[in-house]
Amino acid sequence: MEFSEIRKITIKRPNHLRVEALQSDGDKSLLIFDGKTITLFNASENVYSQTDYPGDVDAAIRYSVAKMGIRVPLARMLLSTFPSEIQKLSTNIDYEEHDILGTAPTDHIVGQTKDIDYQVWIAKDMLPKRIVITYKKAPKQPQFRGDFSDWNSAPKISDDTFIFTPPKGAEKIPTFLPVTESDITNKTHGGVR
Template sequence: MSTKLHMLRRFKSALLVSALLLVSGQPAYPQQASTPQQKQTASQEQAHAILMRMAVFLANANAFGVDVRSGYDAVQLSGQKIEFGELRNITVKRPDQLRVESERSDGTKTVAVFDGKDIIVVDSANNVYATKQQPGNVDVTLIHFVRDLHLRFPLAMLLTSRLPTEFEERVRQVDYVEKTNIEGIPTHHLAARTDTVDFQVWIADGNEPYPVRVVLTYKNAPGQPQYWAQLSNWNFAPRLADDTFVVKIPDGAQKIAFAADIPTLPSHARKPSSAKGGTK
């Protein structure tokens, strides 16, 4: 379907790489030049404190699991926005284990695991899998996922121990909107701005200040598309089985390379056969 193909191309290039960082359009962790800050109001100081409390809480969690239901706008050439969705179950054990089970709105299911030594991704719909050695911790692996392998991982920054630092460097303004309830959970609704993204976050009130809902608006992208996520079933003491960070490769599955690892021929080597030989 041409509309969907266009959606995938536009969304992958315009949004998903930038979604590595909750509040930035960059695929890594560059330092940004500081900008003059206006004096904060009492409400803004409260909002900043709540945001940073969430960031520190998530960054210090040794292990956790969460379910994520999300949707994203695909801006068409006509300017029309079409929404697609995804379900994810995420399990993290710091410093170096991660499991993500995903199901897209078209029914495609994938599993991605980092076991401390390797990244393994299985696409059951196409019966293929890819593996790659990956030293380092979860933070380093998430950067590698998106920046180097070009894999989709919206809101990955929420899973890293660098979250407090990233907020301090990138958030230019944060305001307190209201105290409200999301599916029965008392939450603080905050609205924040960075250079590239406006985001809203609803943070649970209480001793576990986890995010309940997030909305990102890519204000510099054509059509200002949005990404939203509902985060539920947070568990900060998950029972992890011996095989939680093990992937069973389906029978008959074909091993393939990550797209980023496939060499690209130089332009002069990609000429059609009819062009070989040239004019004598």
């Protein structure tokens, strides 16, 4: 089973992030971090939620994935610490070949960590053009494939890019996260989440 998604990611360090996503089923979503608030918007349902979280892009990504349960493909690659983290986590890295079949020639690198096998195709400009990740410890070893395009390492980005203005009729909801058994237990016992 294979699903597709197109993402446009805009980062203005130290504390601005915008991720626009379009899924193969037509669902559109948006994540905006403005240095103070993480906003999630689902266009299909016209709902959004906001969470106060001051900090930088790295902290917001880690919080969004670990605490909020937001799916952010290749989140680790968005961190400023990615180069040192991938070196530390990799148990094996090999040069596979010089690949001439893509839109531009690339160097094909393969690597392994404890949990994944990965392949990355890197162009002459030192930016990745493609990545394949195999989750070797997961049932049936699923894969993630990503193709990168339209890199711009020196964009002119307006701060307005990171302002969320709810569309007409959009409903603000407390969270996109599913209700858990402990939420129900806390609620029935007067607990506060």
